[in-house]
Amino acid sequence: MKKPRVLCKSAKGGKRSIMYDIIIRNGRVIDPQNKFDAKADVAIYNGKIVGVGDYQNAESDRVLDAAGHIVTPGLIDPHAHLWPLTKMGISTECTCIPSAVTTAIDAGSAGWATYETSRGFINTCKVRVKTLVNVSPMGLPCNGYLENVDPDYLGGVYEREIEQLFDRYRGELIGIKLRVNTGVIKDMGEKPLLRALELAERCHTRLVIHSSETAIPFERLCDLLRKDDILTHMYNKRNDSILLGPDGKVRPEAWEARKRGVLFDVGHAQGHCDVSVAKAAIEQGFLPDMIGTDACEEGAFREHLMFSMPFILSKMLSLGLRLTDAISATTEKPAKWIGMENQIGCLSVGSFADVAIFDLKDKDFTYRDRGGAFYTGHQLLKPVAMIKDGQVVYRDLEF
Incomplete structure (x- = not known):
């Protein structure tokens, strides 16, 4: 130096x-x-x-x-949607810089057929950008789009295409994204997930699973995911993908998955973090490994619901998370996950x-869940x- x-x-x-x-x-x-x-x-x-x-x-x-x-250390957002990788993406610099986010990870906005044509901004962006590639050819081009995750679509060509993307852009590409909610999985059962796991293994990378409104039982997701795979939307309260079991306790499958090295991300967005679930889980010691915004154009700077990374961190503090744990989940831990510990997410010499x-x-501030519940x-x-x-x-x- x-x-x-x-x-x-x-x-x-x-x-x-x-x-x-x-x-x-x-x-x-x-x-x-x-x-x-x-x-x-x-x-x-x-x-x-x-x-x-x-x-x-x-x-x-x-x-x-x-x-x-x-x-x-500058904050790391492990779960965002960035323009121009998707039409619904945030303006990366305009949103991240005033939020103290120095590194953002796009959570599968682009698919294997659109990634190369939309990645050009990465090398000129003032914010450091890493990406996941979606198993769907089109990724998530806009709000309301239900992606095609059929692994046999076009003869299963997506596996070869994604392997080639990792050959070209490894380091920039750090994982694969799959949504397993009911509208996407339809009647395919576990097949898209099992094939995505096999592909991630061949690419020597990790898989990030959207677990809200899941078509696959939560406990099964926990059993299948591997070390360094991520289950995002951990505090959601939709369908079976909630973290808490019927007895109000954190599911034993979640604890077991964590012991194996599966990681859990808040993936807040506008409707994927329920106050009652988050508060109960934090009280039981089931803290987030990472706190992602799941920011998109519609949610960024929207009052009470999501707004920004510091807004979400403030919300986590109000639910019982310690400041040092909140900072760790947006610096140290995502830096380690992407293989950049000692380079970012810390203040180490060099x-x-x-x-x-x-x-x-010290200021009273009102938060609101997507369900309409307000709290201060x-x-x-x-x-x-x-x-x-x-x-x-x-x-x-x-x-």
């Missing part, structure tokens, strides 16, 4: 003063990967983190005073300088600045 530039020798002729690009001072720094939660400064040079500690006397081109604020700064406000939270996590690769790309006027 390139060293910060030297300013001059000290008066004693020994130590030299160095100039950093940015120093964030006086904030409460929360870095779950490094088990760090304390008041500290963060020093940045040449797009990388060069240290967390005491930099009160250090020289810097820019100083951001984060006193009274929370400083974290990691990319992706940093978020928040104001945690008492803390709001408000982004005030975001740094991506060592550049300040967002800053609140009052910060």
